[in-house]
Amino acid sequence: MNALYSLLFVFLLVLIPLFGVDAAHMRTFFGVCIPTTAFIIFLLGFVYKVITWGRSAVPFRIPTTGGQFKSFDPKLFPQNKLDCPQTGAQTFFRMVLEVFAFRSLFRNTAVSLHQGKDHPVVAYKSSKWLWLFAITFHYSFFLIALRHLRLFLEPIPFFVNGLEFVDGLLQIGAPTLYLTNVGLVLGVLLLLGRRLTNPRINYISYASDYFPLFLLLAVALSGIYMRYYAKVDVIAIKELTMGLVTFNYVVPDAIGVSFFVHVFLVSCLMAYFPFSKLMHMPGVFLSPTRNLPNDTRAKHHVNPWNDPNIKPHAYADYEKQFGVPMAEAGLPLDNPENGVAPEEKA
């Protein structure tokens, strides 16, 4: 049901520019106003959220550890420097692997129950599908985003050209089929399929989990349609996009409607981004369980709201309460008075 709602909603989003662009002045609206507004929402929302995170305190350093910590004898007990970092550099590498290789996801396992010969067996096996799907999707998306820089920069940076060359290496069809295009569609479909068919994942999925997937799929398909079937005028598009970045707005007539659909969907994605779980993108960098070294026993850290007024139950009170039996048991007392029973005092 949640998936269906999301799908319908994305269809609606496609229809809006399809009908909207026909009215002449709407071309400027969809070509300039919408993307600019969406970009501003994205930027402000993104920054606002990150600042909100940054403003809440990190009172305790409690990184999750995955391996041996730095011991007193590093030869006898070698430290797992990546999963149990102790220094800034080690933590940095942990984060790099986390961000670029999805390392935690790589160690994923799946549990299964079996009836053994005469007793039950719980088995765990490595499960790398999610990692594979996720990495296919994210890298494709990232590289495609980079490729799009050619529309916003003049001269086009060398790495963007290089990227395009490598990406199109297979040279299938004309215009050249990009590997990342395939990767993106495939990645999204696989992630979507997993969400739909795995009963447990399905159970925890909301419309807000399906919606971004359908939206991304629509973005990808509209882009592919525009490039391979509608064959839009790239020169005209670059005119428009360069206009956007130089605040010198032009909407050339040569641009077909499929472009506006694509741009509208991308705009929706940008505007939706800061209010959704897509914020895991900046979030992964800020996660305190991963981006802090495991050095709390060796180094002092400050909790900004530590309350120094919280004191332990005082020993003096303890001795007052238990002094008599303590004295009888021969335990030393700070104040011998406490060891005298009240009736003896009188």
Added chain:
Amino acid sequence: MSDIPKADELFKSIDYNPPTTGWMETPVDFSPGRWCYPAKPEKMEYMESKLPGLWGPAREWLPSDEDWKLPSNWKEIVVNGFRERLKKFRTLQLFMDICVRCGACADKCHYFIGSGDPKNMPVLRAELMRSVYRGEFTVAGKILSKLTGSRVMEEDVLKEWFIYFYQCTQCRRCSLFCPYGIDTAEMTMMARELMHLVGLNTNWIMEPVSNCNITGNHLGIQPHAFKDIVDFMVDDIEEVTGRRVKAPLNEKGHEILFITPSGDVFADPGIYTFMGYLLLFDYLDLDYTLSTYASEGGNFGSFTNNETMKKLNAKMYAEAERLGCKWILGGECGHMWRVVHQYMDTMNAELQHSGMTTPRSPITGTVFDTSAATKMLHITEFTADLIKHGKLNLDPSRNDHLRVTFHDSCNPARGMGLLDEPRYVLKNVCNNYFEMPEGTTREQTFCCAGGSGLNTDEIMEIRLRGGLPRGNALRYVQEKHGVNTMACICAIDRATLIPLADYWAPGVGITGTHELVANALVLEEGEVRKMDMRQEYLPGFEDEEDDWTPPNMEDA
């Protein structure tokens, strides 16, 4: 315990397919056995007098009742408390926002593995909070409630929290697998703080907390009784070894203060571990003292709120100052070490007296920079260092009747990264050591299902379900290698693993690591030990008590 199904039946009842109703619509089962008993009012009143404003109204109530007797403004208290904690903990704020519900954590929780209850999937456990976060604090959640999985705080929601946040042992296994390191254990800690604010708690936590505050240990053992017990152990050690060991208590002017969980003073098999420490320290002629005032390592406050955790933890430094000790040696304990490692210095560093120094072994001279800030050393680090320098005369064959495996307690394993030291100690004191299967040890270790204040009999079935992954791995090495003993470095483990092993791997006993050290320790040249620390005769000495010689031994 009579109505608990047999292991096989229980196993067959596990179904990983979620119910047909959505999770928000699926009602929660409040039948007895699903929850721990709430705190006795006097315990709450006592804590309210010590740390006012954190505990809600003291009262008699039961989770199976319709009316939980919440304060009339409970919702305001919980929502405001939530808002406040979002500012105080970046983890909370971040983890509310960035979970993508990928489900990588879903089958990592021992409670889910053993129950199949989808609300025991860490992602859904945290969603119990996240749904409220979205409904109360985010714009999107307020507008599109259902579609974004949002809801507002209701009494039913709070009741659901009570069941499921007391079905999480804060073991952090889920966090290891989450791509963003979302730590559901920390979410559980926050949820419990909020529940405490309106008086939802369990006696098994509140009573130890108030006991720890008054008497220094969770069992409420008063100082003279504590001394009696220690004296008793000294007698037992003499019985086994012929040596009368020193057991200094509350003495000033020693270099080291030794603190261990009080569970080891009170119950089998922990007392043997405690005897192990006493014997080892006497052998080394260590300049140390025990304390009755700081006689609890375990920090039950960490199961309530960080203020109480800090208050209870502070005793360690306060006592080191009073007794003039230079550093603290800590015994085998799980949550004590989680608190010592992750929180102690941050919370209580200002209570360290100026005479405290970085721990330095007086026997080997090793300086432990790893604990330069807390001034507190783990006993397995200390002992591993002794063994490495050849300072202990060990006869591992005295443990030959034991075939040993090691259970990584969650807190030292995932909270600190202490994995190899205890293994090194074990391998040096026993000849038969076996690892449980990969994926169930080290950082991937499975919980004993009784941590974080859940070690109580009224929820035995839940514990046994949660114990399935650990129990099953144990069963595996029992069959494959004839393992008959599981060692650990946590007092809660020593208590909780016993019913777990009896149920899932009958025949396997539980021991602390230093019990085996004591067995193997040769006190003087040519010492013959006839029994182990449990006063059970070692193989070859069984017939010591009668003079009958087996016929085939006659000409020997």
